Amino acid sequence: MIIAFLPACLQMGFAQNTAAFYGVDFSLTKTFGCREQASDFAAAFSGINSLFIEQPEKYDVDRDLHRTFNVVDVSVGESSFGEKWGEEIFRNSHAISTMARDYSCREQIDEVVKNYSLRETEGEGVVFFGNLLNKVRAQGSFFFVVFDIAIREVKECDLVWGKAGGLGLRNYWANALHRCMVQYRRMK
Secondary structure, three states, X not given: OHHHHHHHHHHHOOOOOOEEEEEEEOOOOEEEOOOOOHHXXXXXXXXXXXXXXXXXXXXXXXXXXXXXXXXXXXXXXXXOXXXXXXXXXXXXXXXXXXXXOOOOOHHHHHHHHHOOOOOOOOOEEEEEEEEEEEOOOOEEEEEEEEEEOOOOEEEEEEEEEEXXXXXXXXXXXXXXXXXXXXXXXXXX
């Protein structure tokens, strides 16, 4: 009797809430000490987001973020950069260098999350926000962000750092992200 009841509950949505992972949003990312062009970063960032689909054993969001995701949709992260981002990334190297000590972009993150266009209408959304990619220190910092999908309110925003390394622009910064994921897994 219970076995027959379980599928009905699942269909009605009683047994499971949506937990969605949306990849890495690079719209607020700044760089320091990098010589590549903005177009190079756009290709690398798209490649980083595709790693969640292509290499789920290494970029295991369920394990590293202590959640079970029933939606993994990196299209949000992939659409987070464009022409405006390219203009902003290299604007003021002095301001960018001080950003290494300034973690106060929470209001910007709140605004970006509020404007997400998502298929899901309820549950918990998770996204990484690229913060500072510092080539001089070979470090990347990312904000781990959890938000309520229905009202687009940020519930958690943690800054994590990871050592960059590897061949090619994508792998160099993907390594920093991977180490941030491992660091987050150990923190929680």
